[in-house]
Amino acid sequence: EIVLTQSPGTLSLSPGERATLSCRASQNVNSNYLTWYQQKPGQAPSLLIFGASLRATGIPDRFSGSGSGTDFTLTISRLEPEDFAVYFCQQYDKSPLFGQGTRLEI
């Protein structure tokens, strides 16, 4: 079974700064099925990036995804106050599996 490891566990930054979040897979992942979600406190996760690099509808262009194989990255170019949340990566191989999440805090 593929394991997704996200790092760092917690990332402390300020508005306006750049955030780089990592998702590493224990074996090669089809990048077509690598997804990022954002979860704000008390809310359900929401779709952010799919196919490793494609923004979901309505997602601002300060969010970008990249990577292939075993290493994937979510980048937020200039943090806005509403971006402070938990971010999960997810892959769909034989079954869906999530990383443990990165908490982005002010």
Add this chain to the structure above:
Amino acid sequence: QLLLHESGPGVVKPSETLSLTCTVSGGSLSVGSNYYWVWLRQPPGKGLQWIGTVFDSETTDYNASLQSRVTISLDSPKNQFSLNLASVTATDTAVYYCARLEYRSFVFDLWGQGTLVTVSA
């Protein structure tokens, strides 16, 4: 706009069966499209776990770690799908989400707001 809403008891006793229903409103829970229906859960302060997917009235796929205890069923005329999780223990305490799976990109593109289920005597 399609909306998903979970409903069911907030407390379940150990060894009993957890039962939840997801009602889809604002559209059809149509079978045979590129969309299918899933249950996921998130223990307090922890990550997300996929529980299972229902494709049609006869086809399901379950997380191997839960397969012996899980049943997911579809009621298309009522625009609902349901989760039964048998023989619960405290480790089944979690926020349970229903969601839609978009089957071309394998993403969960719509989520319910979630419902907390606590297993406690």
